[in-house]
Amino acid sequence: MDKETPKPFGGTVDDAEIAKFAAMAEEWWDPDGKFKPLHKFNPVRIAFIRDRICAHFDRDPLAPEPLKGLSILDIGCGGGLLCEPLTRLGAEVTGIDATERSVHVAAAHAEQMGLEIDYRFTSVEDLAAGEKRFDAVMNMEVVEHVANVDTFLGASADLVAPGGMMFLATLNRTAKSFALAIVGAEYVLGWLPRGTHDWKKFVKPSELAAALRPAGMELTELTGVAYNPIRDEWSLTPKDLAVNYMGIAERR
Numbered sequence: 001m002d003k004e005t006p007k008p009f010g011g012t013v014d015d016a017e018i019a020k021f022a023a024m025a026e027e028w029w030d031p032d033g034k035f036k037p038l039h040k041f042n043p044v045r046i047a048f049i050r051d052r053i054c055a056h057f058d059r060d061p062l063a064p065e066p067l068k069g070l071s072i073l074d075i076g077c078g079g080g081l082l083c084e085p086l087t088r089l090g091a092e093v094t095g096i097d098a099t100e101r102s103v104h105v106a107a108a109h110a111e112q113m114g115l116e117i118d119y120r121f122t123s124v125e126d127l128a129a130g131e132k133r134f135d136a137v138m139n140m141e142v143v144e145h146v147a148n149v150d151t152f153l154g155a156s157a158d159l160v161a162p163g164g165m166m167f168l169a170t171l172n173r174t175a176k177s178f179a180l181a182i183v184g185a186e187y188v189l190g191w192l193p194r195g196t197h198d199w200k201k202f203v204k205p206s207e208l209a210a211a212l213r214p215a216g217m218e219l220t221e222l223t224g225v226a227y228n229p230i231r232d233e234w235s236l237t238p239k240d241l242a243v244n245y246m247g248i249a250e251r252r
Helices: 015-027 036-056 083-088 100-113 124-128 149-158 175-188 205-215
Strands: 071-075 092-097 118-121 134-140 160-171 217-228 233-237 244-251
Touching: 015 100, 036 083, 036 134, 036 160, 036 217, 036 233, 036 244, 071 083, 083 092, 083 100, 092 100, 100 118, 124 149, 134 149, 149 160, 149 205, 160 205, 160 217, 205 217, 205 244
Parallel strands: 071 092, 071 134, 092 118, 134 160
Antiparallel strands: 160 244, 217 233, 217 244
16 A cells, blocks of 8 residues: 555544654554564553553452453554553454554554454544543654644543543653754664654653543553663663653543
8 A cells, every 4th residue: 555545533643643654654663663663662562561550450450361352452553562561461452543554564463473452553542532431541652743632632631431541652742852852862872763753742741640640541550661781671760751751640
């Protein structure tokens, strides 16, 4: 498919961001391709999500399918790097993305793996207009790519079922994040194509909390995530939120 099919999405979809990811869509499942940092990061975020969901819903994280029976929505699912592991953990997963090419890549890969995942080419506002709600909503590495953070998070919050939770992962707008996530990752190390991120669109934790509050959601946990070049691995850094960080929001 050479072109994205036009779709009248709402105000949170940034066309320039969609074009970036459409150009890279075929590389989603290449561990050495343009999404290599996300492949490296995936084990940390999956463990974080699994453990926090199990604590919230009183599940055993070491059970064979600890998320069995729970519904999870992955907003900005890309090629399905998060959807597939969550499905293997037993969850009923829906993945949405405003990049049509990524949705096709995700669906094809899930079929190859024998996994049933409900992938949809749609926006968060369009999905929120329906009736389905989810036990857990994922906003992982997507907030910094939308056109209107407040509207986006408001619609995302509408999709959280009563008693549910939202997970978020994004980049803090600090001098350190500019040096490491922009200059270091894109220009020096070449981990990501230049222009993948716009530092001005990075979101401070206080801004995240302020955007979620009117939607009835409150941040209940924040933790930083840092890369160790010697070990070539990511790990949680609860006291350092200066660059990458993850959080959990629950209804007040």
